[in-house]
Amino acid sequence: MTDAIASPTTFLGGGTAAVAVIDCATNKYLHPVCDGWAFWTTIATISGMIFVSAILAGMLMGYMSLDKLNIMILTMEGSDVEKAQARRVLPLVDQSHRVLVSLLLINYVGLEALPIWLNRLVPEGTAIAISVTFVLFFGEILPSAVFTGNHQVAIAAHLAPLCRFVMLVTAPVSWPIAKALDHFMGDDNDIVRYRRNELKALIALQQTATTSPTAAASTRGMWGLPSWTHDEIATTWGSSPVSDHTTDLLDDEVTIINSALDMSTKCVRDIMTPFEKVYMLDQERRLDRALMAEILACGYSRIPVFAGHRHNIVGILLVKRLIVADPRAKKPLKDLVLRKPHVIPPTMLCYTMLRQFQLGRGHFALLAENAAYVQACWDAQLPIDPTKASFVGVITNEDVLEELIQETIQDESDTRDLTLGKIVSDSHRTQLREAGMNRALKQFRAMAARARNRLSIRRRRGSSLDNTSGTLSKKTSIESMTTRSATSSERTPLIDK
Structure with missing residues (x-):
């Protein structure tokens, strides 16, 4: 074995060759x-250390940056x-x-051993x-860019067996340390x-830029209501349902979600109709x-x-029951069937009120400071003393729904006076109400006349049918008697006189 080894080097230019002499005896670093x-x-060990360190560092950042709430959402949806x-x-x-x-x-065992293995090839500083x-x-x-990217969950799932193997190998050391961390640092697994407010902000971040007709109506009709064409509605709402994979939320969706969160902090006093604005009738008035x-x-x-x-208050008059009432009788309202309404305290939560409506307790409720006293007076059929209990307002099922969707529900029975309440004077509203009453009276008279005509026609038809049926029955009885007599004469033998 020689102390020096000649290593010839041939240049591309050719002609001459340089010979490098390496003294293996004095060389303290490994040489190929x-x-x-x-x-x-x-070299293979160093490469393996770097590769394992990259995998473990990526797994560490990937698993530590996973949100348990997002993982649970993926398991469900x-x-x-x-x-x-x-x-x-x-x-x-x-x-x-x-x-x-x-x-x-x-990871850190490999990182600490890496310079030691490199020192076998190069000096310490290098x-x-x-x-x-x-x-x-x-x-x-x-590794951080790869393991925390868009495919973070997929990569973490594929490397889960490797992570469990590392946990098993290091269990004698890692398990006691982890338990100590859980004891002193607290459990880090809570959702x-x-x-x-944070949830509302999170929902608002996913709000789409498309504006709903309710929020974006720039043109309004003659009664102050939004006015859109068919093309505008189709453009705003779209012609197809929203996909489940869509991340954007419509404006109305955001509004309803925010309103649903806010309703848990509101009571019925916040959305009621004040009692002084309630339309009421005296029970002594006659129904003409x-x-x-x-009405x-x-x-x-x-x-x-x-x-x-x-x-x-003695009861609630259901207007739909007046369809069978005869105005010519002019009965007082106290003789009609009046329904006892639901009486509640004004501090009741809106969601509690909504559940009461869902239980079938009507769509109308009275708000009283001493609701128990009012209910006791009704049960005992005694008059209500206003000094002991006073009504502060009323609330309907429609009021709760309007608060939930943050929009006014307009139906065919809403009057123009309610729509124009903020843009016309009180005298003008009174004139409109009187004009509406006159129109309703004319329509009611016309409906009553048509009903009387139809009833008289039906009565005449019924009497004519009765006469016709009586004649036919008499004719049928005579024919049957004639038939029976003829039959009996045929069966009787002739008698010679």
């Missing part, structure tokens, strides 16, 4: 010529592939401290520089829950044509009826 097997084994991936990742997210300790142990460079680019930057026209002109389906003073 002197120590071929050891040199290439060291994701596609079949996403659900399977989320189920494989969720147990590891639940053990975040143990995953952290296990991956860090293996080994540190190469180690820092490779760890920075191949062990931090590149991040949003406050109401003028009163029926007034039809007001446009309400339920009207409170009082006795003596407005706070002594």
